[in-house]
Each structure stands twice: as structure tokens, then as C-alpha cells.
Amino acid sequence: MNEPRYLIHEGSDLPEIPVADGLSRPEALAGPEEAMDARVFITDDEGRSIGHAALWWSDAPPLEGHKPGTIGGFDSTDEATAIQLLEVATSYLRKLGCTLAIGPMNGNTWRRHRYVIGSSGRGPFLLEPRNPAPHPIWWHAAGFEELSRYSSSLMPLDGEAAVSPALKERLEKSGIVIRPLDASRYDDELRTIHEISLKSFSNNFLYTPLEEDSFIASYRKVKDRVDPDFVRIAEKDGETCGFVFAIADLESAARGEKPALIVKTLAVDPSSRSAGLGSLLVDEVHRLGREKGFTEAIHALQHETNTSLKITGRHHGEAFRRYALFSKPL
Template sequence: MTDPFDIVTCYTPGEISRYPAPLLGDFDPVVIERHQPDCHLMVQLPDGALTARASLWWKSSPPLDDHKIGCIGHFAATEIVSAQGVLNAACRRLSDQGCTLAVGPIDGSTWRRYRFLTSRGEEPRFLMEPDNPDEWPMYWTKTGFEVLASYFSALNKNLAFEDPKVMRAGDRLAEQGIQLRNLDLENYHRDLRAIYDLSLDAFVGNLLYTPLPEIEFFGEYETIQSRIRPELVLLAEMDNQLVGYLFAIPDWLRGPQTDTVIVKTVAILPHRKVSGLGAWLVANAQIAARDLGYTRVIHALMHENNVSRRLSARYATPFRSYTVFKKQL
């Protein structure tokens, strides 16, 4: 039985732009040039309508055990038949390239958009949170994908609480010469450079990690510079060298009078001398948020087995979950 659609393969923004169908929605074909997938697939019906899409990466995909990984990202679909069509075509193409495991959704790198929101809860979407139609994860599981990793966001509504154990650890760290300061917006690029360099070391052991080109990292942070409150970005330094940082930002999706801060990233240089620094940074960020008049802090997008989730459990209750999927090829 033949499929009731065609699979269109594109490699450049110009090729994709020849198909101005509604499915493209807010997907800018220029993103292909920035993210450089190895190909882009689309499902096209006989009447010319596009009903599903996905980009593939296999040349620069992340390591995972003994597998050769192929990444599937930029996914969208209007219904399950087209979704399964593009996902099956993606898996065949990745297998043809020697991949043994397909993972997604991931736009080529965990520095970019990845994960499906799989349990929504009651809270509204927050700033920089991935979102998707609720049926999309089901499209993947119906095509044979299984859970690779789970992530959670948690909410702290009690910013008055300060963990005495964490504060004692902070005193010890201060005695060792670790000092906290805020992001310096007057020297934004200097501080970003230090944050970028530390991130490359701190995240190297994370699931599906690959290095992010410097120009892309700076580009992402330049787009949000005007939304940053420097009091909520903490840099930990020892001997004038950055050894950890916490990046938090107000949840501007709630409006200019938002009561919520999002802890987006906590990164610590791997070193025994900074044990306990992550917890100290989180505690100080919550104190800073409280002092600025905020009443809630979201601990965002934590891996189920990451130390950040254990830190969060001191204060916050999970309210949302996300999933990365895998499929043996």
C-alpha cells in the first residue's frame, strides 16, 4: 500500500521557502541556516498541503553509550498519519547514515530547543519554556519511540524559608575565598565570556551534550539582555576566576508586574573545593528574588537524575514534566 503523501527532502532555506504552506507557521526557514541540520523532511499531500516536518542531524550528533546518534528536531505535524510518515522517513534516513539510535525532539543540540512537554499541570507556560500540542508526544510513542530521559519544573511559593544547612555551607565556601557578585551589565560581554567558558566544562557530562559555537551562545544571550535583572544572575568567583553561576530571570510572560522568577541555569565547575556551591547559589537567588518583591520561584527544566533536582527538592514542588524520546534503528 502506497502512502497517501510524498516525503519532500530539503537542504537549504531556499528549498524550504518554495513550500509556503500553513504548517510552516512560525518556523522560519532561515533557522535551517543557523542550526545546520543535515536535511529537512516534509510531508506533502497531493493537493500541495504540508502536514508534517522534521530536521535531521547525524554528522555532528551527541555521543550516547556505544550508539551512533541521529537527532530529530524542528518537528511539527497536523495529524498522526503525517506525523508517523515523517518520523518513519526520518528513522530510515538516519539508519541509512549508520545511526543506531534516533533521539528527539532535539534541534541538533541541547543548547537549543529540545524535549516535549508531556505533563502540563495547571500553571501557565513560563518564559523560555518549550511548548507543543499535547498530542505530539503520542505521535512519537505510536511510531515506536520510548522514553530516553525525563525532566521536571518545580515551583517554590515560600521564599521566606532558608535552609540552615545550606547557609552554613555558604559560610564555609566564603571562608575558602569564594565570593558572589551580580552580573555586570556594563561589562556584559566580559561576563558572558566567562559564563560561556565555564558552561563548556560544567555541562560536558550532561546527557546528549555537544559544544555550542560561541557566536550562537552570544547571540542567544544578546536577545534577552534587555529582560535581565542583574540582581538575579549570580557569579561565584575564587581567585578572580569564575567557578559557578546561576542565571535567573523574571517570568515576563506574566506581564510587567510578574510575581515569578525562573531559575534557568545553575552551573558549577567540577571541583571538590566548590562542593555545596550550587545549593548556596540557589538559596541566594531566592533571597534576591524575595528582596526584589517576587513571591514565587520556578526551578526550570531539571533532569530527573541531576543534582539540580535534588537541590530544588529542598524548596519546590514539581508541577510540569518533559520528555526526550529514543528509538532503536
């Protein structure tokens, strides 16, 4: 048998390469709409892909002191192939002037990224990243180390509020009004949410702005699953200044389990000067979840330095899943 060979195909289109049994299709992990700069394939002596990944370097997230390139859309049949694949990918990024390889990440943090590295055994929830258990081990074997960590936490919806009556009164007196999403104006509401997201997340780790059209397209995919009551929008003097987006865990419901309410995104415009608004938004969506029969909430995919972890702690959240993003100096 011949030694495995590699192919680097620049552009977002997909070359016609058969895939070995048990390997995911490349487009299932990173579609051409994600505008990768190249794809890397390891092939066997029959010309079948036994490992593949996608590369982004022309518009990778900024990181002070580095020129990053990202590796995503990854799959491999075994550890040896994975190590070879990642070596080819990092060597190519190095030749292009990148100084740090980051992954798994499909170009930016708005898309698929992170690996599960620890779990209580609870089943996966809706919109959660997932991966074969060996993948982070293989990345470690290829010389990658953890760059950042994230967690998802579970907490009871016991009716306990984290916001004091005095703070709630102060926010209301300052002009804060909280309302549900208007489903009849779904796209317009998404435009408003997008604008607040850009303001709120601009200082986040590896942040890159996302075009409005792409943001709207991603939320249109879940429109039929969204309960407008679980998207709370805060306004001050008629201007939107924050929101919380929550959704029922329909994936666990499909498994016959009692679903939790997933608190997926919380954002507050820093210029609104509304200290405590994030906590109030979470209290509101927790209260509505409890009224609609939910007994648990999941605060999903929080970065290890995210200030929202303080809100999770006040609600007695306990981490049940941990994730990591990896990097390798080039």
C-alpha cells in the first residue's frame, strides 16, 4: 500500500474526491457558503479522502501580536491521518504568513467552533457543538494547546430572582421597558438584535463583525422553533438597548426527555448605561420559562471570561459541559 498523499484545493468550491467509509462529507462540516480559502485532503492509494479540513486566512479573527489562520470542517479516519492533516494545514498557513493556527473554527466565532472536552453525560442540547471524543485528543497529539475555554451550565427554574426589587425599580424608572419579539416583524427585529450584538460583543475574544444578511439568514433557520416570549427586547426611551434570546431544547424533547430552556444569547449595549439590565433580562426569561412549565434552564456556551458567568452563578448554575478552542504557533 502506498503512503497517504495530500491535496490542497484553494477556493470554496468542492473538488470531486470520494470519501472513505465512516468519514463525514466535507460540505456537511463546512459548506461553500462559509467562504473558506482552501480545503486540505489526505487521500489513500485509491484516491479516497481519509481526512479533510478547511482553511481560512484572508479574513480570520484578529488576535493581538499574531496573524491567525483558522482550521475547521475537520474529520479524519484515525489519529495518524489527523496528525498528518493538521501538519499539512499548519505548514500551508505558515507559508502564507500566518503566525498562529486556531481551531476548530469555521472562519470566525459566529460559525461552528470549539470542541467538547468534558461532560457530565447529559445528552446534547439544541444548537450545541458536538464532535467525536477522539478529535481533541488528536489535535493535542498534533501539537495544539488550549487557547480558550467555555462552559454550559444547568440550573433550576425555582422562581428565585437574581435582581433585587430595588434594582428592578431603578431600571424601570430610568425608562427601561422589556417586551417580547414581534414575530410579525421577524426580520426587522433581527436587524435590531444584530445591531445590539455588534455593540455588545465588539470586545469579545476573537470577535469579528458579521454582516447583517448573514446574521438574519442564520436566525431564519430557527424561526419555526422560536417562541417570541422567550426573546426579550429591552428599550430605553424608544431605543433598543439589550436583548436575551432563549429557545426550548427541542432536541432533548425529541429524545423523550423533559426539555430545558436554553438561554443562548444575552447582549446589552454598553452605551445605554443600564447596569443590571442583563440580569433583569435573564430573570424575565427564566420567569416566563417557569410559567410555561420549564423546570430547568441552560446557560449555553459561555466564555471563561464572560461577565454573564456572574449571572449564571447567582442562579446557582452548575457546569455540565466544557469546551475548548485550540491553537498552535507557526
